[in-house]
């Protein structure tokens with residue numbers, strides 16, 4: 001059994017080489033990728049978030065921890081994105097909204113959705129409504145996914161929902177997520193769905209693309 005507490009500590013300290021190596025070692029002894037992700041990486045990031053909140057650590061330390069988290073995610077990526085089937089489940093345009101640079105959660109959602117057979121068009125961070133709309137049109141997307149981690153940037157999701165509607169793309173289901181997002185907020189801004197984590201986001205995407213955008217939510221899985 002891998003020593004996840006040790007791995008958490010290395011991530012907390014921003015030791016990306018150790019985190020990558022420990023991730024590889026956990027996989028090598030047969031631990032499932034989702035377990036390594038949940039217990040080795042996400043658990044540590046939760047502590048980083050708490051300590052950041054209470055000013056026990058600051059942006060430079062959080063940046064290092066984020067880099068270490070990404071090093072672990074890079075090791076897991078081939079396993080998480082391994083597609084379940086040959087047929088494409090649909091195309092999803094995804095991005096973090098304007099003003100927001102957080103991308104770890106969005107990347108995780110993208111990887112797991114890719115693993116479920118979706119084609120992901122990742123617009124990265126700081127994405128404007130115009131960029132979302134252009135990408136949805138260009139790729140004839142089946143769904144638009146938005147992520148926001150700040151209470152100051154989540155409000156931009158409504159701007160995008162409204163702009164999509166004004167652009168005649170109101171039929172494309174929009175799914176939102178990120179730490180401050182709730183189902184109530186999704187309802188309020190007219191998004192088709194909300195998911196609390198990457199595992200439930202994939203279930204939600206499957207339902208939304210199959211059902212053509214009914215209002216649903218999900219909150220199970222890693």
Ligand code: B1M
Nearest residue numbers: 049053101102103104105145147150151177178179197198
């Ligand atoms: Co920032 N940050 N940060 N930060 N940061 C938070 C979000 C914060 C909650 C920390 C805190 O105070 N406890 C706080 C926001 C407070 C608020 O708005 N109320 C905060 C702040 C204040 C800031 C700055 C303003 C700090 C500053 O400069 N003074 C600044 C803003 C920069 C900007 O964006 N303009 C900032 C900067 C940064 C770093 C750059 C240092 C770094 C980001 C690095 C990166 O992403 N490349 C960072 C980090 C790492 C965090 C915390 C610690 C961790 C976020 C993370 O990666 N979590 C975060 C604390 C927290 O969230 N509690 C914090 C792990 C990830 C797996 O979870 O992203 O929630 P998460 O994703 C989950 C779900 O939310 C969901 O599934 C994912 C996987 O399970 N999900 C979706 C996400 N997107 C989804 C989309 C979907 C569906 C589900 O559908 C499309």
